[in-house]
Amino acid sequence: MLHLLALLTAFQSPAAGTAVGFDQHFTGATLRVGLHHAGTADEERLSIDHLRIEGPWAGPRARPLDPTGFGKFRVELRDLESQTLLYSRGFASIYGEWETTAEAKQRFRVFEESLRLPEPRRSAQLAIQKRGADDTFRELFVQAIDPRSRIVDRAPCAARGEVIPLFEEVDPARAVDLLVVADGYAAAQREKFVGDSRRLVEVMFKTEPFQRRRADFNVRLLFTASPEAGISNPRKGVWKDSALGCSFNAFDSDRYVLTQRDFELREIASQAPYDTLILLFNEKKYGGGGIYNLWATCAADTEPAPYVFVHEFGHSFAGLADEYYSSQVAYEDFVAPGVEPWEPNVTALLDPSKLKWKDLVESSTPLPTPWDKPRFDALDLSYQAKRAELLAAGAGEDTMEALFREVKASTGPLLAAEKFAGKVGAFEGACYQAKGLYRPSADCIMFTRNPTSFCRVCERALERTIDSYVK
Numbered sequence: 065m066l067h068l069l070a071l072l073t074a075f076q077s078p079a080a081g082t083a084v085g086f087d088q089h090f091t092g093a094t095l096r097v098g099l100h101h102a103g104t105a106d107e108e109r110l111s112i113d114h115l116r117i118e119g120p121w122a123g124p125r126a127r128p129l130d131p132t133g134f135g136k137f138r139v140e141l142r143d144l145e146s147q148t149l150l151y152s153r154g155f156a157s158i159y160g161e162w163e164t165t166a167e168a169k170q171r172f173r174v175f176e177e178s179l180r181l182p183e184p185r186r187s188a189q190l191a192i193q194k195r196g197a198d199d200t201f202r203e204l205f206v207q208a209i210d211p212r213s214r215i216v217d218r219a220p221c222a223a224r225g226e227v228i229p230l231f232e233e234v235d236p237a238r239a240v241d242l243l244v245v246a247d248g249y250a251a252a253q254r255e256k257f258v259g260d261s262r263r264l265v266e267v268m269f270k271t272e273p274f275q276r277r278r279a280d281f282n283v284r285l286l287f288t289a290s291p292e293a294g295i296s297n298p299r300k301g302v303w304k305d306s307a308l309g310c311s312f313n314a315f316d317s318d319r320y321v322l323t324q325r326d327f328e329l330r331e332i333a334s335q336a337p338y339d340t341l342i343l344l345f346n347e348k349k350y351g352g353g354g355i356y357n358l359w360a361t362c363a364a365d366t367e368p369a370p371y372v373f374v375h376e377f378g379h380s381f382a383g384l385a386d387e388y389y390s391s392q393v394a395y396e397d398f399v400a401p402g403v404e405p406w407e408p409n410v411t412a413l414l415d416p417s418k419l420k421w422k423d424l425v426e427s428s429t430p431l432p433t434p435w436d437k438p439r440f441d442a443l444d445l446s447y448q449a450k451r452a453e454l455l456a457a458g459a460g461e462d463t464m465e466a467l468f469r470e471v472k473a474s475t476g477p478l479l480a481a482e483k484f485a486g487k488v489g490a491f492e493g494a495c496y497q498a499k500g501l502y503r504p505s506a507d508c509i510m511f512t513r514n515p516t517s518f519c520r521v522c523e524r525a526l527e528r529t530i531d532s533y534v535k
C-alpha cells in the first residue's frame with residue numbers, strides 16, 4: 065500500500081497532471097514482451113520468447129496503474145531496486161479461455177502472448193499474476209528485465225503494410241488509439257478493406273458511449289495484403305495462408321475466429337500507434353471473437369457484421385462478458401460455482417446488497433429481476449436447434465442470415481415487452497450459464513443481436529475504459 069501511495073503522488077504532477085512521473089520512469093517507447101504460455105487444465109508455465117522495442121508509447125501516461133481491476137490475468141512492472149509499482153494492466157488471453165475447455169483436461173498446448181508496456185528506464189521486475197477463485201491475484205511468473213541489455217531487440221519496425229488514418233486529431237498519449245487491421249484481403253482489395261472498415265467504424269460511432277466520446281478516439285487502418293481473399297475455414301476444408309492467420313473454428317467452435325500467430329500480428333501492427341486492435345477479415349461467413357486487452361476479430365461481409373464489430377469490441381476493449389447463455393460454446397465451467405465473475409456486466413448475485421451496479425437499480429426493481437425466461441428459452445431453444453440443423457446440412461450464409469432475421473423479429477419484441485425492460489436489475493441467465501449468473505438488463509448488444517445499444521451497465525463500463533486512456 066505504501067508503494068502505491070508513493071506512486072500515486074509521484075504521478076500527480078500539479079502542473080500538467082501527467083508527464084513528470086511518467087518521464088522519470090519510462091523512456092516513452094513501447095516495450096513488447098513476447099511470451100509462450102503453456103499448460104493443461106491443471107498446470108501452466110510462462111516463458112519469455114523475446115523483448116522488442118516498438119514506436120512511441122500510445123497508452124495512458126497519467127494513470128499507469130490499472131484503475132479497473134478487470135481481467136483473469138494482470139501484468140505488473142516494478143522498479144527492481146525500489147520495488148515501486150510503475151505500471152499494471154489486467155488482461156485475458158486465449159490460454160485463459162482454452163484452459164476451461166475439455167481439450168485442456170487431456171493435453172498440453174502452448175500459445176503466443178504479447179504484453180505491451182511502456183519501456184522502463186531502469187531494470188524492472190515483470191510479474192504476471194492470475195486471479196484465483198477467491199478473487200485475489202497470485203503470482204504466476206516473475207522475471208527481472210534490464211531494458212539496456214543486449215537481449216532487447218531494437219531493430220526499427222519495418223513497414224509491413226500501409227497505415228491509413230481515418231481520423232487522428234488527438235495526441236496518441238491522450239486518446240484511445242484504435243487500429244483496424246486487414247486479414248484475408250488480396251492486394252487488389254485495398255479499397256474494399258477501406259470501405260468495409262469505414263462502414264463498420266461509422267456504426268460503432270453511432271453507438272453510445274462511442275458517439276459522444278468520438279473526439280477521444282484516433283482510428284487508423286492497416287492494410288496488409290494476403291495472397292488470396294478469405295481466411296481458413298477448417299470445417300469446410302478451406303485453408304488459406306492469410307496475412308494474420310485468422311481462422312474459423314477456434315476451440316472447434318464454428319463461428320469463433322482467432323489467430324494463433326500473435327507474434328507475427330504484433331510485428332505487423334507495430335507500424336502504427338495503438339491501444340486496441342480489431343482484426344477485420346474478408347469473409348461473408350458469420351464469425352468473430354474478442355478477448356479483453358488482446359484484440360477483437362470480425363467478419364466484414366455478413367448482414368450482422370455491424371453488430372459483431374461492436375459486440376466483439378465490447379469484449380476486447382472493456383472486458384464485457386457475453387450476456388447470452390444458450391449458444392453452443394466450448395467452455396466448461398467458464399465461471400466456477402460460487403465465484404463472482406470479474407467482468408463488469410455479469411454477476412453471481414451472491415449478495416444482492418453488494419451488487420456491483422446497485423447504484424443504477426431503482427428501488428422498485430426487485431433483485432433478482434423477474435422476466436419470462438421459460439418463454440424466451442423455449443423460443444431460443446427452437447432456433448438453436450434449427451441453426452445446428454442448418455449448419456450440419458451445410459446451409460449457405462443467406463439461409464443462416466434469414467434465420468437470424470427471424471430470431472430478431474420474434475425475440476426482440478418479446479424482450480422489449482418485458483415488465484422491467486429498459487430497467488437495470490439482475491436478470492437470470494448470462495455468461496454461458498442459464499442459472500446462477502445474472503445480466504443487468506432484459507436485452508443488450510452483449511445478449512442478443514436485437515438492440516443497437518448497450519445496456520446502461522455495459523455503457524458505463526465502456527465509458528470508464530475510455531476515461532482510463534484519456535484522463
Ligand SMILES: [Zn+2]
Nearest residue numbers: 508510519522
Ligand atoms: Zn449489457
